[in-house]
Amino acid sequence: MVSGHVFIGTSLDGFIARPDGDIAWLDTHAGTNEDHGYAAVMALVDGLIMGRATYEKVLTFGDWPYTKPVIVMSTSLSEAALPHDLVGKVRLSAESPKALMDRLAQEGWRHAYVDGGKLIQSFLRADLIDDMIITRLPVLLGTGIPLFGPLEKDIPLRHVETTAFASGLVQSKYAIARRP
Numbered sequence: 001m002v003s004g005h006v007f008i009g010t011s012l013d014g015f016i017a018r019p020d021g022d023i024a025w026l027d028t029h030a031g032t033n034e035d036h037g038y039a040a041v042m043a044l045v046d047g048l049i050m051g052r053a054t055y056e057k058v059l060t061f062g063d064w065p066y067t068k069p070v071i072v073m074s075t076s077l078s079e080a081a082l083p084h085d086l087v088g089k090v091r092l093s094a095e096s097p098k099a100l101m102d103r104l105a106q107e108g109w110r111h112a113y114v115d116g117g118k119l120i121q122s123f124l125r126a127d128l129i130d131d132m133i134i135t136r137l138p139v140l141l142g143t144g145i146p147l148f149g150p151l152e153k154d155i156p157l158r159h160v161e162t163t164a165f166a167s168g169l170v171q172s173k174y175a176i177a178r179r180p
């Protein structure tokens with residue numbers, strides 16, 4: 001089994017990006033250059049699974065920021081569209097989240113970082129997320145791309161811890177509360 005982990009920043013009103021995908025506000029309101037636990041999550045995981053929209057945003061950064069393998073879930077991208085320098089670093093998947101996680105387990109993965117709003121939502125619906133570290137930034141955006149969305153049934157959570165940083169960021173960790 002591969003456990004799914006979320007580590008993401010949101011506005012206080014629950015958005016992960018502006019409607020056009022802009023995330024510059026994250027830097028504006030992040031306060032310090034503090035790591036906020038990102039390095040520990042990256043050290044834990046065997047790789048990242050991200051939605052196509054998040055991948056396309058990361059491409060605009062210029063330098064590829066990940067040292068671990070990245071799987072981009074997309075039904076529209078083809079391998080031929082991958083930049084040459086990302087061959088061997090990025091793989092595409094058009095599988096279902098469950099089929100992908102089963103295949104990664106066979107490859108030896110144990111922990112995956114799941115990134116992107118729509119992707120996180122579909123992994124939550126498929127019961128493939130184990131815990132979420134959500135860092136709320138002190139800003140209201142009013143509109144944007146939401147972290148969460150419709151569910152067929154409630155997902156009970158267990159609050160693990162909350163840390164308030166001097167910068168104004170408030171980070172909460174939740175585990176998915178599964179029945180024994």
Ligand SMILES: NC(=O)c1ccc[n+]([C@@H]2O[C@H](COP(=O)([O-])OP(=O)(O)OC[C@H]3O[C@@H](n4cnc5c(N)ncnc54)[C@H](OP(=O)(O)O)[C@@H]3O)[C@@H](O)[C@H]2O)c1
Pocket residue numbers: 007008009010015016017020021022023026050051052053054055057058073074075076077096097115116117118119120122145
């Ligand atoms: N605040 C933060 O910390 C943070 C973190 C991550 C991302 N972001 C921002 O969030 C925005 C992207 O989030 P998003 O919610 O729009 O998109 P996303 O989850 O990154 O990507 C969604 C796309 O992934 C593909 N996909 C393939 N299988 C899927 C599945 N099972 N479930 C859902 N999607 C699947 C689809 O593209 P195809 O049409 O190709 O199939 C879908 O349109 C970007 O602006 C990014 O910068 C912010």
